[in-house]
Amino acid sequence: MSGYSDSDRARWAAEPPKRRDRTAFERDRARVLHSAALRRLAAKTQVADPGSDDFLRTRLTHSLECAQVGRELGKSLGCDPDLVETACLCHDIGHPPFGHNGESALDAVAQACGGFEGNAQSLRILTRLEPKSFGPEGRSVGLNLTRASLDAVMKYPWRRGEPPSLGKRDGSGGPYGIYDDDADVAAWVREDAPEGRLCLEAQVMDWADDVAYSVHDLEDALVAGHVDFALLGDPAERRQVAKTAAKLYCDADIAELEETFARLLDEPYWPDRYDGTNRALAALKNLTSTLIGRFCLAAEDATRQAYGPGALTRYAADLIVPRRQRLECALLKGVTAHYVWISHEASRARQRELILELAELLAGGAPDTLDPPFRAAWEDAGDDVARLRAVVDQIASLTDTSAIALYGRLRDAA
Known part of the structure; x- marks a missing residue:
């Protein structure tokens, strides 16, 4: 595990040596894979309600696909692949029923005890709620993952209301990753970390999540009939998608997003239509794999140009994603938000x-x-x-x- 220190491999509660020859990060990955919290994601909403269609993804299948994307991107940069995969598997583990919709409702319920946030709940599950290990004082320490693995999961390594500059564009409170009563373990995780900065593995996890989410949710929306390729060819429809993307996912003006969207749709790998046949499914799968490669290779190339060859880990580098690919990803997420979420507001309510x-x-x-x-x-x-x-x-x-x-x-x- 070149690039990782004994401090990175340390656990909140010390454990005796193990007989089997596995790395600390391999053990972390195994603990997450065997956890009940991960299994429960199989029946939690991604785009459609679980069980509504055998093809469509759940939170679990999304997490597995995110893990595959993140593992390969992280490995290409020199990160430990098991560490990145662990972070990707855990990134949605704190989500409640009904996805982000349930998250907003549960936040309203939890105002008197500090609110609810899926990312903060992930840390709580991994360090307290998922039964695996107990500390010497008798307190549950959850899965007792290594410091580096927990740090890689922490997409928002601060408590509610801090730093205030990172709030949402609509003026509401921004996301956070630490509840007040989990501050002690969070402080241990972030002991030597630069304040407010994500480790490279967390940045890889975050981009892998965006990539898998944007591409695969679009695929599900097309298969479910919520989106028609012909609609995306209409400039008026593209403008509405651009407005949704600008509101929810990025800081860009509508004209720039429209131009970026038109250029992306001009790429030769976009199918003309989807009719449910095997040939159409194959063309759709080619689209998803090509888009994933496009987004990941752009990040890998830009990061390597900035930092050169060699293993990049922890706080030795930041992941660099070109603006064009970030906007393309935001637009794909905007497609799903515009055609699926908005049209299903009654059931969401x-x-x-x-x-x-x-x-x-x-x-x-x-x-x-x-x-x-x-x-x-x-x-x-x-x-x-x-x-x-x-x-x-x-x-x-x-x-x-x-x-x-x-x-x-x-x-x-x-």
């Missing part, structure tokens, strides 16, 4: 209502309504704030299907 009502039912009947791990946390809590966090942790652990089922049982019993 019902999902948010379910989370809010489920929180009331769980809190009203606690601790009896909680599963054993969260019941114990509720009973051990010293105040209402900690008890609310136990309820929030319970809801966040649920899948889409188990949230619906639990809501139904509690509603019927009320």
Whole structure:
């Protein structure tokens, strides 16, 4: 593991030597792969509801594809591939039922205990909630991953409200990755890290997520019939997509986005249509693989031009992604947001209502309504704030299907 120190391989709770000859980062990857939190992503929303179509992706399949993209990009730059893959597998592990839609609802529920954020929940799961290891004082330390692996997962290594300059363009609070009551382990992870700066492995994970998300969600939207290739050929439709991308994903004016979109669609690998045949599926798969290669090679080449050859790890370099590819990626995400999310707002509203009502039912009947791990946390809590966090942790652990089922049982019993 050239480029990584003993401090990078250290664990929050010291462990005795292992007999099998595996690297510390191989062990981290194995722990995540065997975790219940990762398995639950199989029944959490990506674009469509899990189970609505055998072809469409879930949070788990997205995470696996992100891991493949990130592993190869990281390896090409000299990062430890197991470390990058671990970060990619974990990047969505804190997402609650119904994806970002459920995240916003659960944040409203959790205001009295510090809010809810999927990235902060990921750190909480990995260092506290996923049962694997306990420290000498009897506290759960989650999967007890290495410092470098946890640092690579931390896309937003700060608490809510800091740094304020990183808030969203609409003036609302920006994303964050640390809850106040997880500040101690976060401080240990970031012990020698430059303030506010992401390690290279986290930057690779973040770009791999954007690449997989933008390309594969577009593929799913096309197969599901939400997007028609013919629509993308209409300048008026492209302008609407550009407006959505500018609002949600990037700082660019509409004219620049329209020009970038037109140039991207002029590339020869875009199919003319999609009709569900094997030939059309093959053409679509060629599109996705070509786009992934385009985005990753652009980042690899730009980073190598800046830093030269040799292994790049941790804080020795920053990932450089050319502006054109960043805008192209934002536009592809804009396609899915414009044609899928906006058109499904009615069902999304019902999902948010379910989370809010489920929180009331769980809190009203606690601790009896909680599963054993969260019941114990509720009973051990010293105040209402900690008890609310136990309820929030319970809801966040649920899948889409188990949230619906639990809501139904509690509603019927009320």
